Amino acid sequence: KAGVTQTPRYLIKTRGQQVTLSCSPISGHRSVSWYQQTPGQGLQFLFEYFSETQRNKGNFPGRFSGRQFSNSRSEMNVSTLELGDSALYLCASSLPGQGSYEQYFGPGTRLTVT
Amino acid sequence: AQSVTQLDSQVPVFEEAPVELRCNYSSSVSVYLFWYVQYPNQGLQLLLKYLSGSTLVKGINGFEAEFNKSQTSFHLRKPSVHISDTAEYFCAVRESNTGNQFYFGTGTSLTVIP
Numbered sequence: 001k002a003g004v005t006q007t008p009r010y011l012i013k014t015r016g017q018q019v020t021l022s023c024s025p026i027s028g029h030r031s032v033s034w035y036q037q038t039p040g041q042g043l044q045f046l047f048e049y050f051s052e053t054q055r056n057k058g059n060f061p062g063r064f065s066g067r068q069f070s071n072s073r074s075e076m077n078v079s080t081l082e083l084g085d086s087a088l089y090l091c092a093s094s095l096p097g098q099g100s101y102e103q104y105f106g107p108g109t110r111l112t113v114t
Numbered sequence: 115a116q117s118v119t120q121l122d123s124q125v126p127v128f129e130e131a132p133v134e135l136r137c138n139y140s141s142s143v144s145v146y147l148f149w150y151v152q153y154p155n156q157g158l159q160l161l162l163k164y165l166s167g168s169t170l171v172k173g174i175n176g177f178e179a180e181f182n183k184s185q186t187s188f189h190l191r192k193p194s195v196h197i198s199d200t201a202e203y204f205c206a207v208r209e210s211n212t213g214n215q216f217y218f219g220t221g222t223s224l225t226v227i228p
Contacts, residue, residue, distance in 0.1 A: 004157070031214050040123075042220035043158075043204065056215045090157055094214060101146050101165060101208065103216060105157035 002027065004093050004106035012112045018079040021109045025072050025093030031055075032074040033103060034066060037088040046089075049074055078111075086113045116141050116207045120219035127195055128227050135190040135222045137205030144210040147188040149179055152202040152221075161203075164188065175199070200226045 005024045013019050025032050033056075034046040045058035049068035066076045072093075078085055088110050092103035117140035127133045139145065146165050150158040162173025169181040179190045188205060205219040 033214070033216070035218075040220065042120075043218040045215060045217070048214055050214070092158075092216075102148060102160050102163055103214075105150075105159070107155075107157045 004091060004104055006089075006091050006106040006109050008109060009107065010110045010112075012114065013081050014114055015081055015083060017081050018077065019081060019111060021076045021078075021089055021091075021111070023074045023076070023091030023093075023106060025074070025091075026104055029093035029095055029104070030072050031094045032068055032072065033092045033094075034074070034076050035090045035092065036060075037090055037108070038086075043090065046076065081113045083113050086111060116145075116209060116217040118205055118207050118217050118219040120203075120205055120222050122222050123220065124223045124225070126225045126227055129197055130194045132193050133191065133195050133199075133224065135203050135205075135224065137188045137190065137219060139186050139188070139205075139207045139217075141186070141209070146208045146210060147179075147181060148206040148208070148216075149173065149177070149188070149190050150204045150206060152204065154201075158204060161190070195224075195226050197226050197228060199224060 007022045031050045033048040035043040037043050048056040052068045063079045068074045088108045090108045091106045094103045119138045148163045149161040151161050152158045161177050162171050164171050164181045172178045177192050203222045207217045
């Protein structure tokens with residue numbers, strides 16, 4: 001079974017631009033979560049989508065948004081990029097519900113804002 | 115919300131020596147506990163998990179962890195480390211009654227010295 005895939009793997013943008021990152025979960029997984037990883041901060045939870053609905057949201061400004069499609073693929077958008085948005089963005093998928101507990105992570109998208 | 119603390123940001127250890135990576139979480143509500151490993155330029159990979167039952171859980175690559183409810187801890191151990199264990203290790207907590215949101219520690223960088 002294919003793992004979680006994220007595209008693109010690397011991205012360089014300038015301040016003020018916007019960016020869209022994509023995540024394809026493991027087949028059959030309906031929950032997708034996004035995290036921002038920066039040195040010293042660990043993984044900061046952005047949001048979780050399940051069945052095309054945002055179910056949980058972390059403490060990030062409204063410039064960070066996401067959506068999920070009917071095939072469970074998810075996109076994350078960051079508008080008006082700031083230098084501090086430079087980070088590794090990780091996507092994780094899981095089977096919600098009884099008996100399914102862990103999250104499976106993709107390789108991440110490395111975003112550099114200049 | 116949960117708070118997950120990994121007090122040791124960096125742990126150097128000689129090859130074949132034992133190692134313990136510490137993890138404490140804030141809330142005493144019913145939780146599920148996880149340890150993930152991240153190798154350079156990769157996503158997170160599950161090492162082991164505690165859901166219920168025996169407080170000592172064994173994972174991949176010879177790692178084990180012990181759940182201590184009274185101390186709200188979930189420390190990771192390995193009796194003899196290898197060079198290939200050099201990586202970043204993350205402790206994560208998921209509350210059993212609040213959906214699919216995971217809380218991660220800031221990570222411990224394990225460096226195995228030959």
